[in-house]
Amino acid sequence: xxxxxxxxxxxxxIINKSVGFHAKSGAGKYGGEVVGITTKSDSEITVWVNDWxxxxxxxxxxxxxxxxxxxxxxxxxTDGIFRCEHPTHLCDPQKGSNFFDFGGFAAAEDxxxxxxxxxxxxxxxxxxxxxxxxxxxxxxxAVCGPGLGLFLDTTVAEAKLSLxxxxxxxxxxxxxxxxxxxxxxxxxxxLGFGGKIGxxxxxxxxxxxxxHACSIM
Numbered sequence: 505x506x507x508x509x510x511x512x513x514x515x516x517x518i519i520n521k522s523v524g525f526h527a528k529s530g531a532g533k534y535g536g537e538v539v540g541i542t543t544k545s546d547s548e549i550t551v552w553v554n555d556w557x558x559x560x561x562x563x564x565x566x567x568x569x570x571x572x573x574x575x576x577x578x579x580x581x582t583d584g585i586f587r588c589e590h591p592t593h594l595c596d597p598q599k600g601s602n603f604f605d606f607g608g609f610a611a612a613e614d615x616x617x618x619x620x621x622x623x624x625x626x627x628x629x630x631x632x633x634x635x636x637x638x639x640x641x642x643x644x645x646a647v648c649g650p651g652l653g654l655f656l657d658t659t660v661a662e663a664k665l666s667l668x669x670x671x672x673x674x675x676x677x678x679x680x681x682x683x684x685x686x687x688x689x690x691x692x693x694x695l696g697f698g699g700k701i702g703x704x705x706x707x708x709x710x711x712x713x714x715x716h717a718c719s720i721m
Contacts, residue, residue, distance in 0.1 A: 537588075537686075537687050538611050538613050538618045540578065540581065541609045541610075541611050542581040544580075544581055552577070552580060553577075575588070585608065585622075587643060589687065590703075606622060606623045606624055608621030608622065614649055615648045616649060616651070617647075618644070619643065621641070621642050622638060622642075624638070624639040624640070625641065632667055632668040634665070634666045635666075637663045637664070638662045640659070641658070641659040642656075642659070643658075644656050644657075645657075645686065647684060647686045651684065652685055653684010653691075655680075655682030655684065656681050657682070658678060658679045658680065659676060659677070659678040660676065660678065662674055662675070662677070663676060666716075669705070670718070671717045672717070673713070673715050674713065674714045674715075674716075675713050676713075677712055678696050678711055679695045680693040685702075687703070688704070689701065689704050690702055691707075696712070704716065
């Protein structure tokens with residue numbers, strides 16, 4: 505299922521909907537990401553999408569856009585238990601903060617198997633600034649299909665701050681280990697040392713700090 509937010513000359517959001525393994529636009533044709541699991545039915549999703557369009561009647565590049573739609577849909581679908589490493593700097597800056605309880609999930613789809621658990625996670629936004637924290641997070645992922653690799657991400661605690669898609673930094677303690685291609689990026693890490701390049705820009709990491717720049721997501 506896909507619902508893509510676009511705009512017309514009047515500024516009114518147009519939500520293009522399709523159902524299947526990939527969208528009519530081609531998105532997902534070569535695989536996507538597993539961000540969580542849901543118990544919501546197709547009819548419930550349709551109601552939510554229509555309600556979102558009613559509450560967000562005007563398209564805004566820095567507000568009611570595809571980032572905001574996708575992020576809020578993920579939060580609702582998963583009841584706040586999800587994994588999404590992409591920045592959400594183009595979501596509505598007036599949305600404020602999102603904090604989620606502990607929990608985890610395990611799922612496998614289209615050559616992508618992932619199990620993830622987090623004690624706590626949250627995001628807060630103000631304008632183009634976005635802050636994110638994680639506490640006690642662990643993820644094991646195997647990718648064989650679109651992308652290829654094995655990954656074990658373990659974080660004791662971490663805080664990130666980003667300015668739009670221009671630059672960002674993180675501090676904390678992790679022992680992330682893995683190599684391969686996933687989620688639109690090529691990456692390699694050994695006990696927290698390493699980096700990645702791709703859809704999320706360029707990122708250089710150590711176990712206790714890191715920097716990233718030029719995200720296109």
